[in-house]
Amino acid sequence: MQPAGPSGLGSWFVTRYPRKHFDEAEEFLSKYILTLYVTGTSPRTKIAIDNLDRICKQELDGRYELEIVDVLEHPQRAEDEKILATPTLIKQLPPPLRRVIGDLSDKDKVLLGLEVRSDLPSSPNGST
Amino acid sequence: MTTNNHPAVEKLRTGISSLDIIAKGGLPKNRTTLISGTAGSGKTVFAVHFLAAGIELGEPGVFVTFEESAADVRANMLSFGWDLSAWEEAGKLAFVDASPDPQIETVESGGFDLGALVARIQNAVNKIKAKRVSVDSLGAVFSQFTDQAMVRGELFRIASALKKMGVTAVLTAERTDDHGPVARFGVEEFIADNVMILRNALEDETRRRTIEILKFRGCDHQKGEYPFTIVPQGGVIVIPLSAMQLSMKSSNVRISSGNKELDEMCGGGFFRDSVTLVSGATGTGKTLTVSQFLQGGAAHGEKCLLLAFEESRDQLVRNANGWGFDFEKMERDGLLRVVCDYPDVSGLEDWLVTIQAIITDFGPQRVALDSLSALENVGTIKAFREFVIGLTSFIKHKEITGMFTSTTGSLMGGDSITESHISTLTDSIVLLRYVEMFGEMKRGLTVLKMRGSAHDKAIREFTIGKGGMQMGRAFRNVTGILTGSPMHVSPGDVERVWTQYDKDVGDMRRRSEDRPAS
Numbered sequence: 051m052q053p054a055g056p057s058g059l060g061s062w063f064v065t066r067y068p069r070k071h072f073d074e075a076e077e078f079l080s081k082y083i084l085t086l087y088v089t090g091t092s093p094r095t096k097i098a099i100d101n102l103d104r105i106c107k108q109e110l111d112g113r114y115e116l117e118i119v120d121v122l123e124h125p126q127r128a129e130d131e132k133i134l135a136t137p138t139l140i141k142q143l144p145p146p147l148r149r150v151i152g153d154l155s156d157k158d159k160v161l162l163g164l165e166v167r168s169d170l171p172s173s174p175n176g177s178t
Numbered sequence: 179m180t181t182n183n184h185p186a187v188e189k190l191r192t193g194i195s196s197l198d199i200i201a202k203g204g205l206p207k208n209r210t211t212l213i214s215g216t217a218g219s220g221k222t223v224f225a226v227h228f229l230a231a232g233i234e235l236g237e238p239g240v241f242v243t244f245e246e247s248a249a250d251v252r253a254n255m256l257s258f259g260w261d262l263s264a265w266e267e268a269g270k271l272a273f274v275d276a277s278p279d280p281q282i283e284t285v286e287s288g289g290f291d292l293g294a295l296v297a298r299i300q301n302a303v304n305k306i307k308a309k310r311v312s313v314d315s316l317g318a319v320f321s322q323f324t325d326q327a328m329v330r331g332e333l334f335r336i337a338s339a340l341k342k343m344g345v346t347a348v349l350t351a352e353r354t355d356d357h358g359p360v361a362r363f364g365v366e367e368f369i370a371d372n373v374m375i376l377r378n379a380l381e382d383e384t385r386r387r388t389i390e391i392l393k394f395r396g397c398d399h400q401k402g403e404y405p406f407t408i409v410p411q412g413g414v415i416v417i418p419l420s421a422m423q424l425s426m427k428s429s430n431v432r433i434s435s436g437n438k439e440l441d442e443m444c445g446g447g448f449f450r451d452s453v454t455l456v457s458g459a460t461g462t463g464k465t466l467t468v469s470q471f472l473q474g475g476a477a478h479g480e481k482c483l484l485l486a487f488e489e490s491r492d493q494l495v496r497n498a499n500g501w502g503f504d505f506e507k508m509e510r511d512g513l514l515r516v517v518c519d520y521p522d523v524s525g526l527e528d529w530l531v532t533i534q535a536i537i538t539d540f541g542p543q544r545v546a547l548d549s550l551s552a553l554e555n556v557g558t559i560k561a562f563r564e565f566v567i568g569l570t571s572f573i574k575h576k577e578i579t580g581m582f583t584s585t586t587g588s589l590m591g592g593d594s595i596t597e598s599h600i601s602t603l604t605d606s607i608v609l610l611r612y613v614e615m616f617g618e619m620k621r622g623l624t625v626l627k628m629r630g631s632a633h634d635k636a637i638r639e640f641t642i643g644k645g646g647m648q649m650g651r652a653f654r655n656v657t658g659i660l661t662g663s664p665m666h667v668s669p670g671d672v673e674r675v676w677t678q679y680d681k682d683v684g685d686m687r688r689r690s691e692d693r694p695a696s
Contacts, residue, residue: 087294088293089291089293089294089296089297090293092293094289094290094291097288098288101288121293121294121297121298122293122297125297125298125300125301126301128294128297128298128301129274129298129301129302132275132276132279133294133295133298134276134292134294134295134322135290135291135292135293135294135295135323136290136291136292136293136294137290138290138294146283147281147282148282148283148284148285149282149283149284149285150284150285150286150287151284151285151286151287151290152286152287152288152289152290153287153288153289153290154287154288155287155288155289156287156288159285159286159287160285160287162285163283163284163285163287
């Protein structure tokens with residue numbers, strides 16, 4: 051079996067490492083590093099932050115770090131990340147890098163975009 | 179229209195001089211101009227040229243790219259001599275790279291805006307104190323997002339944000355058809371204050387680029403399509419034909435045609451900044467007339483340029499040797515440059531730009547082109563006419579004496595398409611004709627037209643030999659040479675006609691003298 055890029059990482063760990071190592075890796079990998087880019091304090095910004103807060107609390111159970119960046123204050127960061135739309139949510143870790151744009155009002159799409167595996171009926175990172 | 183103090187809308191000199199002519203001074207300042215065109219019509223080159231010309235005038239610029247990556251744009255524009263990286267390092271140019279990154283998967287969830295993009299453009303403008311912004315291209319923004327209505331609204335926001343930044347902006351947009359709606363998504367033209375259209379139409383199997391200013395809100399511009407071309411090391415060059423002013427200086431200085439008798443027939447030689455058309459069938463001596471003209475120039479220490487589209491350099495040199503003109507020596511002395519090429523290697527617009535560049539580089543006092551007829555088939559008749567207008571006015575502007583040749587289709591008499599299209603553009607016309615007399619082909623020459631001067635109306639016989647053209651006597655007893663059916667008339671008839679003519683003229687004179695002067 052050929053591990054298919056970053057998304058095959060989970061099963062690769064399972065086959066190669068004993069249970070103990072796997073737990074440690076799992077813990078590291080399941081930590082979500084998120085950045086949310088917003089424009090100022092518009093109503094849309096507020097909606098996006100509220101939505102994200104709720105999703106993280108429900109689905110990620112403390113396993114995340116979130117940074118909020120206002121592009122009006124830090125335009126260079128938007129430039130470096132090549133961001134056009136706000137709000138944009140970027141999942142830096144675990145790989146792969148994913149982006150979700152919009153006010154995050156559609157929870158399923160957010161989870162799909164972030165590839166949150168835990169309790170989705172059909173995991174996008176399932177067995178190969 | 180200017181009122182007593184200043185125009186309502188100020189123009190920004192773009193630095194693309196030919197564009198500034200048709201835009202009557204430049205693009206409206208601090209406003210947005212939409213450049214719409216089909217694929218391959220030169221939108222990106224235009225957008226970059228606008229910034230490049232600004233940088234040369236000391237105005238920094240920001241390039242926002244939605245389509246090609248910044249790296250691709252940098253690489254592509256090197257062939258135009260625009261080193262974007264160097265300008266970026268010097269703080270004269272900044273990229274806002276908004277091209278899609280296929281590596282990153284994006285999911286849309288709920289409403290969003292392009293606030294980050296506006297913030298990035300603002301940031302880039304502030305950073306280098308930009309005066310110009312190019313956005314390439316609006317259509318590509320639509321393809322990056324599924325919510326088209328949102329994109330529409332956001333493009334309006336970007337346009338108004340650009341205005342607030344105090345920059346003059348060029349936005350490009352695609353269209354699907356050269357003569358259809360202004361742009362693909364139907365909103366682009368409402369976003370910008372001004373609209374210009376680039377076309378790349380296929381006519382008679384040749385591509386012809388034109389530029390048209392459709393609207394300039396609140397200010398004046400030239401109307402209609404103008405041909406333009408895109409050349410390496412030059413970018414966009416518009417050929418502003420009808421906008422050219424007939425304000426050429428007119429010189430009274432006479433110069434030699436290289437042949438004493440021909441000079442006499444022209445009333446003392448060609449005028450310094452005149453253009454002469456030499457027309458004749460194949461073998462009547464057009465290239466000889468040209469060679470003589472160049473020899474005459476070089477003999478007076480004038481620099482001469484020969485643009486030859488029919489014969490190779492070696493052939494020309496050999497033929498000139500046969501007439502006793504040493505082209506190789508003239509070249510060694512730096513008095514002659516011979517440019518030989520196949521007419522089909524580039525379009526007429528490109529030829530015009532190339533020839534102008536050669537003339538500017540070499541700085542000749544005389545230019546000869548042999549022959550215009552060879553160029554006639556390169557483009558459409560319209561393009562050909564524009565080429566001749568463009569070249570003629572350029573030559574006159576530079577106070578250069580020009581000589582063009584044109585080949586007539588039939589051996590005897592007749593005219594050529596070339597002639598009928600351009601004869602009004604030239605100052606003098608010299609006709610070379612075969613004259614069949616008593617079973618022998620003779621050659622005849624006449625000066626048909628000589629603007630601003632008296633000239634010999636006779637058709638003179640000439641022979642070609644060592645030393646060039648030897649002028650003989652006038653064909654006195656022949657009529658119908660120009661129509662191609664020469665007829666010999668007896669001297670008695672000729673005498674009678676002239677006697678009658680003198681009598682009629684005398685009668686008229688007397689009558690007008692009888693009348694009181696009004």
